Amino acid sequence: MGMIDRMAAYMGFERRSDAADPSWGVLGSNTGYYAGLNARAAENLSSVLACVNVIGESLGYIPALVYRREGTARVEVPAHPLLKLVRYGVNDGMTWPDFVSHLVCSTLLTGNGLAEIxxxxxxxxxxxxxxxWGNVTVAELSSGRLAYDVGDGRGKVRRLLQGEVLHLRDRTDDGLIGRSRLSRAADAVTGVDLANRHARQFLANGASPSGVIKHPGAMTAEQRKNLREQFDARHAGAGNAGRALVLDGGLEWQQAQISPEDAELLSTRKFGTEEICRLFQVPPPLVQDYAHNTFTNSETAGRWFAMFCLSSWARKIEAEFARSVFPTGGPFELELDLSGFLRGDPATRWNAHAIALTNGVLDPDEVRQVEGWNPRKPRKGDAPAESEVNQTDD
Incomplete structure (x- = not known):
């Protein structure tokens, strides 16, 4: 490193270069962890796809608000540039819900979601x-900050520095790169995949259990080969299911003793769905698994999902925007409004509003705002609002 580079590094500047940094290999590959299935293969499991989609799409659906802190109060800022992106799209090709969904789904599957600011x-x-994330290689610079080398798929690579990206990550082992849940629970995910492959192979073989062909005497290697090929050609596969089996020369068919029912294949696959839901903190009814569903728990599934799954991800997104998008130490903050998920059924919600009105916690217009309605227009004969009374007294 030359004298100019050393002086720049001392002052906090970082060199934008395509050359390899001395600490290039510190972080290894994109994830650096073994996973039984990669992200694309794991999405072949319907439970993984459903869990990832319901989290990503739910967070994309949640209203996004920007507030400015003024002392101990917060004031909504409807004209903030971020809200323009929320309304009209984060770029020419992607809406806000699509952006949030892509970012969160990438984080769930690979441990990391990245966006250029x-x-x-x-x-x-x-x-x-x-x-x-598959297009990204991460390097740790000598300053301790991260650099992201982004490939375009055509051999060109450009470097983005830490302040130029929004990096959402799942739980990390090194404080720098997130580690995917698929790799943390590789054995569980691989077990679900193996159960699915077994079921697929069973159906591909005509949904019939395997067995053995017995011969009273000795057979030559050539005879065994010909018998196996002829049998597979006429009876193996779903297209040959139900075909009559004709044996001569003393041959005898003996069915295998272990059937799919004995192996509890169906129960194993059902349990696999619960395993994946446990991995992503998603209530099974939200991915159409109603095995243990009742009217009582179905009413609370949405609130449980918001409290124990969505709220943590919403907080991660809010914190990352505060760190990367808004000016450091500035008064602005993003809020993803989860109140729609947490409202409960109408009777419970309106009873809570009535208690708040009776005890003076909220006024009618504030209740209307909570419900997403505009303030009520004054009608003839209505008493003046408290704010109007205070202004008159002044």
Whole structure:
């Protein structure tokens, strides 16, 4: 490193270069961990796909609000540039719900979700561009910060520095790169995949258990080979299911003793769905597993999902926006409003509103705001609002 580079590094500047950094190999590959299944293969499991989709799409659906802190109060800022992206899209090709869903799903499957922060000439937020994690190689610079080398799939690589990206990550082992849940629970996920493969192979063989062909005498190697090939050609596979088996020359068919029922294949696959739901903290009814569902627990599944799954991910997103998108130490903050999930049934919700009104915790217009309605227009004969009374007294 030359004198100029050393002085720049001392002052906090980082060199943007495509050359390999001395600490290039510190972080290893994109994840650095063994997983029985990669992200794309794991999505072949319907329970994995359903869990990832319901989390990502739910967070994309949640209203996003921007607040400015003024002392101990918070004031909503409807004209903030981020809300323009929420309304009209984070870039020309992607809406806000799609962006949040892509970012969260990538984090759930690989442990990391990455997006480039686009700013205009004044440094104001102008867009967000989702970057597939498979196109990214991470390096730790000598300053201790991260650099992200992003490939375009055509051999070109560009480097983004830590302040130019939004990096959402699942739980990490080194404080730098997230580790996917698929790799942490590789044995459980692989077990579910093996059960599915066994079921697929069973159906591909005509949903018939295997067996053995017995011969009273000795057979030559050539005879065994010909018999096996002829049998597979006429009776193996779903297309040959139900065909009559004709044996001569003293041959005898003996069915295998272990049937799919004895192996509890169906129960194993059902338990596999519960395993995956446990991995992603998703209530089974939300991925159409109603084996243990009742009217009582179905009413609370949405609230449970919001409290123990969505709320933690919403907080991660809010914290990452505060760290990467908004000015450091600034007054702005993002809030993903989960109140729609936490409202409960109408009777419970309105009883809570009545208690709040009776005890002066909320006024009618605040209740309307909670419900997503506009303030009520004053009608002739209505008493003046408290704020109007205070202004008159002043």
């Amino acid at each position: 686009i700013r205009n000439g004044n440094g104001q937020l102008a867009g967000l561009v989702y970057i597939p």
